[in-house]
Amino acid sequence: MSRIREHNRELIIQAASEIFADQGYAATKIIEIANRAGLPKPNVYYYFKSKENLYRSVIESVIDPLLQAAQPFYEDDDPATVLEQYIIAKIKVSQQHPHASKVFASEIMHGAPHLPEDIAEKMMEQTIQSSNKIQSWVDRGLMDRVDPHHLLFTIWAATQTYADFDWQISRVTGKDNLSQQDYDTAAQQLTQLILKGCGVQTSKAAKAG
Amino acid sequence: MSRIREHNRELIIQAASEIFADQGYAATKIIEIANRAGLPKPNVYYYFKSKENLYRSVIESVIDPLLQAAQPFYEDDDPATVLEQYIIAKIKVSQQHPHASKVFASEIMHGAPHLPEDIAEKMMEQTIQSSNKIQSWVDRGLMDRVDPHHLLFTIWAATQTYADFDWQISRVTGKDNLSQQDYDTAAQQLTQLILKGCGVQTSKAAKAG
């Protein structure tokens, strides 16, 4: 893989992720992507054979941050710690990968017609693990008797909303872009809401001991 | 407006809202809408002059339930009552108007390019009213010092997710469609989460007295 190839593929994927996020798959024109990348249209076809292929490359290029966010569930067993870290990680994804988040959201809203099955499975696997862990906390009396699935749905929705519905959020807050402080506030308030709302025993002792 | 006209317009709008929700604006073909409505394509153009016009009609046909959901904020002043009723109403919209919800979500995700400004303003107005009310509860010590905007974002996201991301929810829960019971559980758990999580004084006394 030559330097030029690598470089141009990156340019194109970056441009594509922005435009796919902005307009959705069907409304996106290859020439727009080419223009944003500063390249002629046939180059896009030279490096990626088709629009669909490019789209899949975009999705694949951004899976990692999305999957990484679930790490806290594998690294600890204290509900307060895990849930807090998970929420922070999720909001960070929305903040740092807004395009990726939107492409994914749009994809899932329309029934995930392009999502490779192995990726869908990986995410499903993570979900099962996370649910089981939450259930175990419930069983051990470390938090209220919540339904793990509904809890996850709420966390996903509340964290992703900062990327997916940024237009709405801009309008309501009156800011074109949220500041670091805004994201911190969001994460902190949501953490508080979830922990307190689920009656999580915030036992730092459990971690220290 | 003749009977036939009224009837066919309804058929088309119903079909259109399903397909727009399913595929998004750009990916939707008029002939698909016509087929689902059981009419030839030119009829769609006879009753609605253009695709864009039809799309706007779809949006307008479903504004009411969306706006109605905010009623609880105007009918009461007890935080526990209002928030509970609001969450129930919002989830009911997701349950009863899944297509409408999706069309709106998709529209907003892409920067609301087709949303009539007067509708956007109405929603903005509601948001301001709701925020102010929440702020007044905070000021009166009826709940924790939460940021009203972030609280609303969370409620919106968590309630809409049951319509917008139904594919994901189906996969995780293993059910093609959620039952009435599932929606009730979701509403009840989310209410509990929000009320407890925001330290809302659940004073039925305030209402009775």
Add this chain to the structure above:
DNA sequence: CGGCATCTTAACTCCGCGGTCAACAATAAC
């Protein structure tokens, strides 16, 4: 330099979909 691979570009094809039209059928008005 020469010779090979990689990259770039303008000009092109193809086709699907938004939108139209003109003739026809059905209904309503009298």
Add this chain to the structure above:
DNA sequence: GTTATTGTTGACCGCGGAGTTAAGATGCCG
């Protein structure tokens, strides 16, 4: 009945965007 209005239909047009091609430019080895 006659006429006017409304509704239906198949065949059509034009555009714009996905994808192609073939020639030329550029880099990359000796």
